[in-house]
Amino acid sequence: MHFSELGLKAEIQRAVAEQGYDTPTPIQQQAIPAVLAGHDLMATAQTGTGKTAGFTLPILHLLASGSNDRLTRIAKTPRVLVLTPTRELAIQVEESVRTYGKHLPINSLAVFGGVGINPQIANLRRGVDILVATPGRLLDHVQQRTVDLSAIEIFVLDEADRMLDMGFIRDIRKVIALLPQKRQNLLFSATFSPEIRELAAGLLNKPVSVDVAPRNTAAETVTQKVIETDRERKKELLCHLFQTHGWHQVLVFARTKHGADALARTLDKAGIKAAAIHGDKSQGARTRVLSEFKEGKLVALVATDIAARGIDIDALPYVINYELPNVPEDYVHRIGRTGRAGMAGEAVSLVCHDERPQLKDIEKLIKRTLERVVIAGFEQSAVATPRPPQPPRGPRKPQPGRGAPAAKSGQNPGGPQKHRSGSRHR
Template identity: 65%
Template sequence: MSFSKLGLSDAIVRAVTEHGYTVPTPIQTQAIPAVLYGGDLLAGAQTGTGKTAGFTLPILNRLSTDAIGAALSSKTSTRSVRALILTPTRELAAQVEESVRVYGKYTQLNSAVIFGGVGINPQIKQLKHGVDILVATPGRLLDHMEQRTVDLSKVEILILDEADRMLDMGFIRDIKKVLAALPAKRQNLLFSATFSEEIKALADGLLNKPAMIEVARRNSTVEVIAQKIHPVDRDKKHPMLSHLIKSNKWTQVLVFTRTKHGANKLVEQLGADGIGAMAIHGNKSQSARTKALSEFKDGALQVLVATDIAARGIDIDQLPHVVNYDLPNIPEDYVHRIGRTGRAGATGEAVSLVCVDEHDMLKDIEKLIKQTLPRQIIAGFEPDPTARAQPVQLRSGAPGHGGRGGRSGGGQVVKVGGGGGRAPAKPRSASGGGGGTAGARGPRPAAPHRSGGRGR
């Protein structure tokens, strides 16, 4: 199967081919014809399987067929937003818009990305000049809607990307406000890494007789990722992490913490051990987040410490190691975290440092992914068998997550403040394989984030 056989125009196939992609991934093979057909779509695929290109390629194709005659027929014509892509985080928004530009370079369509954490005036200026495809986080989009600096009355296609993450971050009210401003007649595409009951409820209210695609087993983890658990006492996690990095000579490690304070503290501790590290989370400025992510992708930074703000936005080919310094309180987030490695058929390793406080969280994760993860005790870091569990501090920003997201566990969780967000991706060649297994390789563009306060 080739991209041209999926019904894409020569201009789009040319752009895809220039970036090294020749064979579509399974999600692209199914989603592209469905979107080109014009109906609504509910699509689920594991992270790292080329989901972004699965919708950017066909919407570029659809809009470009009459873009010259409609939007560019005269030099004085004003472009209107014809496709709206909503993402949960800044990093993801930037990544998706980068993909739109990359794949649409030989069309006459233009695009823009708007998200919080940066000045709004340059965005207003860009919108005033006219935009065909707009990528936005919900909060900043509402800011523009309130200031009447964006017109959504001519939107033909709506895409909700990472819809499960948007619901988790509490965006449902913002999304409903946006939906109310859109034309009733439009094509709706809902992409999600997982299909929860909440996602199905959203789909029921948004989609009209949708085609449904689910490439990977529900909430499954990529098979090429080697997963293991290192039991350890809570106060020995930092020394163990330093030991693992140094003894294994890890050169590029993505580490997840549960809170922003925990991320900052760990960066300081690793620095004192002579290990270069930077943090990325909702309290960091957009420029600081961009710098840390860029240096990590380039290999100049050994360790990137992140909260779940980055769990769905970091797209790095051949990222070898992901460490859960803290287990996530939401089991699905485990899938997204470890999905940063083992992407597009590459192998990867996901290590979780688990103390007695997190045993219930681990049970929830293993129940979700339907497997028992192997335990390996590291010599010199044997956990105290008499240790008793203490309350766990949770990241904030996710409503209804008392007691670990309302799942199991009662009474052992203390909810504290916080927030989250995410980043971009780019294309490559794909061949065979299913849902991220070996051999699958295909366009996979980028992504950014939003932090609290509606992403302003």
Template identity: 65%
Template sequence: MHFDQLGLAEPILLAVREQGYTTPTPIQAQAIPAVLQGGDLLAAAQTGTGKTAAFTLPILHRLSQSEQARDAQGRVIPRVLVLVPTRELAAQVAESVRDYGKNLKLRSMVMYGGVGMQPQIDALKRGVDIVVATPGRMLDHHGQRTLNLSGINTLVLDEADRMLDMGFIHDIKRVLALLPKQRQNLLFSATFSDEIKTLANGLLNKPAVIEVARRNATATTVQQTVHPVGRERKRELLSHLIRESNWYQVLVFMRTKHGANRLAEQLNTDGIGADAIHGNKSQGARTRALASFKSGKLQVLVATDIAARGIDIDQLPMVVNYELPNVPEDYVHRIGRTGRAGAEGQAISLVCVDELRFLRDIETLIGKPIDRKLIAGFEPDPKERAQPIRVGRTTIGGGKPAGGGGQRRGEGPARGNAGHGHGRSDASGHAHGSGRRDGGRPAPARTDSGRRGSSSAPRRDGNRG
């Protein structure tokens, strides 16, 4: 199948061809016709499957075939609202809208927190057809009466599972109450969890259901390798591998914000250009780091899971798990950022004895063992014993911590059962969920309007979502 068989307008097809694409991905081949028919859609698709183009292309087509919406004064008002969990993803979706809609007489804008509202207000005054937004900033605009939602006929909830993880369910419900009742609803999620099914049941009307790239699927184009190493020699091994293998543009994952900062500083001391990106960084710092990394000026970017959500880079060659995630599904999300569109990629995991439990969980999830390869001179001491790993206030694995018994994986904040709200642990290990900030302090559920340090640097990854 080719894009020109999907019923899209020629100006959109021209833009797709200019991006270098002729064949739709599975999610695109199924979702585009469903969206063009005008009905609701529930789609399970991870980042990297082409989901952004799967809803962007048919939405642009439908908008191009209908009249603009206007208020009582004749001013153009939005017809499409796309809600996303982070600034990074907002910027990326907005760029896809611009790229694919560049031959159409349509206007779009992106709105997120952490930046001044006035430029966004000015864009709304000029008139836009599509708004890509994070929930909190969108509600800020509506509260200040700068955003008219009466013309919205299409709502997209992108990465809905992550929005629920980050505690946005109350904001989402507030948004839904503000929109016209008659509209098309498109919900995209990595999986059909019970929470997503509950949300879908209350939002969608007889939706088409599409599921591709199940959560436990890893791309065959990604070569996965585990390097066993002592816990105190990980940084030394990483520097050795980067130098000896002449790695460039390496995305390194950590569990904690402080660990990400520390590793970036140590790599710089070793003469390897590195920077960290996480929730405590200012937006400007994150934008600069991400832009330098994408351009190739920065050799290593050290990231936490939530901060890296939505980072998509063409032909990213290398992902390194400096620390394995305590949630095995996050491993799949991490390594899914390499080996895309048929390109070869590598996913290297530096694993100490403390993380063997996490490694077993990951291998169980993906249904196969990961190749082990010892690096000469960095072999772990066979006498080294597992120690507990702290994730926020929870201790995982390694035997008994001081002051009480250990906890099994899944009992702590990663699954939301330790009194932290529901959500995954981020940077400093504190849970993301209703009413918690990145640092674990009590806060309102809405965190994206200048209170969650997300970046907005765009990327150009065509139709790979």
């Protein structure tokens, strides 16, 4: 199939061609006709399947078609709302809108926390057709009466599974309650848990279901390996792997923000240019680090699970699980950052004794036993060494992007896009 067969406006087809695409991905082939026909959509799609273009292309077509053409429209209220779990995803979705809508008179804006709200208010006042937002900052605007959601025609809930993981369900329900009853709804999720299905049941009206990947399975284009070693040898092993394999542009996952910072420092000291990205970094720092990583100035980017949702690199070759996630579905999300758009990728997990239960859960989820690789000099000992005593921890404060109900601080993203801040397409 060719993009020309999908019935999209010539201006959109031109923009797609300018990005070097001529054949839609499987999710685009299924989702675009359904959205163009006005149906609600429930789509199972993993990272790297082209899902963003799968909804931005038909939405742009619908907004630019018919009697409600933007050229004759006077109202300045948003007509489309895309809700995303992280600021990085909001930025990338909005950039996709600008990329594919560059030849259309359509305005878009991304609003998210971590940056000043006043420039966003000014852009909203000038008029926006497509609003991409994170839940916390959107509710900030609602509270300040700087956004009007009464004219929303299409509502997109992107990465719904991550929304629930981050505790945004109450915020999502608040947003939905503000929307007009008559609208088109599109829900995208990498996995469909009972909680997601319950949410979908209350949101979608006779939806078309699109499933482009078996549920909870890892990308088939990713080679997955496990290196079993001791906890205290992991840092040394990771440096050894970098030095002996000639790796470049490697995404390394750590479980905590503190751990990500410490690991990045260790790699840097070993001569491996590295930086960390997580929720405690400012938006400016996160944007800068991502740009340096994409440009190849950094060899390694050490990330936590939430921050990594915004990393969209078309040919990312390697993902390293320095620590396994506690939730097995997060393993699928992690390795989905590589092996995208049919390209080969490699995922390596460093597993110590303590992580064997998580490894067992992951293998159960993906229904396969991962290949074990032994690295000479780093073999796992027969018995785990005791963990060092941990200092007592006081009560944790809610973190931005962790889904504190109706948080007032900003919570924190289809074809390749360049990374930039949520600017407004004019």
